[in-house]
Amino acid sequence: MKKVLIATTNADKYRIVKSIFQETIFPKKEYIMNSLKDIDVELEDKKEIGNNIERARTKAIQAQKELQDLEFDYYVGLDDAIKIKGKIEPNIKEYINKILYENYISDGEEYAFSRAYCIIDKNGNIKETTAEIPYIYKENKNVVVKEHTYPLSEVAFPIGYDVPLTSLTPEEELAYYLKYVKEALLNLDI
Numbered sequence: 001m002k003k004v005l006i007a008t009t010n011a012d013k014y015r016i017v018k019s020i021f022q023e024t025i026f027p028k029k030e031y032i033m034n035s036l037k038d039i040d041v042e043l044e045d046k047k048e049i050g051n052n053i054e055r056a057r058t059k060a061i062q063a064q065k066e067l068q069d070l071e072f073d074y075y076v077g078l079d080d081a082i083k084i085k086g087k088i089e090p091n092i093k094e095y096i097n098k099i100l101y102e103n104y105i106s107d108g109e110e111y112a113f114s115r116a117y118c119i120i121d122k123n124g125n126i127k128e129t130t131a132e133i134p135y136i137y138k139e140n141k142n143v144v145v146k147e148h149t150y151p152l153s154e155v156a157f158p159i160g161y162d163v164p165l166t167s168l169t170p171e172e173e174l175a176y177y178l179k180y181v182k183e184a185l186l187n188l189d190i
Contacts, residue, residue: 001030001031001032002026002030002031002032002073002074003031003032003033003034003070003071003072003073003074004021004026004031004032004033004034004072004073004074004075004076005033005034005035005036005039005063005067005070005072005074005075005076006018006021006033006034006035006036006076006078007035007036007043007059007060007062007063007075007076007077007078008035008036008037008078009035009036009037009042010149010150011035011037011149012149012150012153013078013080013150014035014037016173016174016177017076017078018033018035019170019174019177020174020177020178020181020182020185021033021076021185023174023178023182024178024181024182024185024186025119025185025186025188025190026074026190031073034072036063039067039070041066041067043059043062043063043066044062044066046058046062048079048090048091050090051081051088051090051116052079052080052081052088052090052114052115052116052130053079053116053118053128053130055077055079055090055116056077056078056079056116056117056118056128057077057118057126057128058077059077059078059079059118060075060076060077060118060119060120060126061075061077061120062077063075063076063077064120064124071122072122073121073122074119074120074121074122074190075119075120076117076118076119076120077116077117077118077119077120078115078116078117078118079115079116080092080113080114080115080116081113081114081116082095082111082112082113082114082152083111083112083113083114083132084104084105084111085111088114092113092152096145096151096152097145099137099152099155100140100141100143100145100151100152100155101141103139105137106137107137107138107139108136108137108138109136109137110134110135110136110137110159111134111135111137112132112133112134112135113132113133113135113152113156114130114131114132114133115130115131115133115181116128116129116130117129117130117131117184117185117188119188119190127188127189127190128188129184129185129187129188130184131180131181131184131185132180133176133177133180133181134159134180135156135157135158135159135165136156136157136158136159137155137156137157138155138157138164139155140154140155140164143155153165153166154166158176161176
């Protein structure tokens with residue numbers, strides 16, 4: 001079996017990306033996936049610069065360089081941006097408090113997460129793509145921000161649902177993501 005490293009310590013992000021990959025480019029029967037948390041490794045903390053595809057690429061390259069002795073077949077860098085009011089903002093962390101506590105987005109307003117995927121194989125070949133996943137914002141001032149989680153998932157209502165992303169079953173959540181990312185990932189031709 002081939003080994004895939006998803007270079008994240010965010011458990012929520014890893015869980016959903018692993019599920020998406022198993023349904024698209026890295027089937028469960030052929031690939032073993034690990035996160036940085038699974039292998040108990042943290043990459044050197046570097047300042048993130050550029051748009052989300054550039055930052056995903058930086059993470060994948062860094063993982064490949066720092067962890068080459070672990071012999072993964074693929075190294076995956078991920079990075080998210082948020083599309084608000086028609087503009088893509090690469091630094092979601094700068095907007096979390098504004099969105100949750102400062103009315104930066106109006107209740108009922110549509111916005112999207114833009115997730116960038118960069119996949120590097122053991123020979124250094126790079127494949128990358130982005131996909132936008134739309135949501136409706138529903139105000140909830142009781143959300144608590146915790147490290148390595150997605151607090152915005154509690155105010156993100158998938159289009160056509162009357163519950164936040166965090167209330168979907170794993171199957172519903174996966175189906176929603178696949179609706180927006182499947183084609184982009186399959187076009188990578190891994």
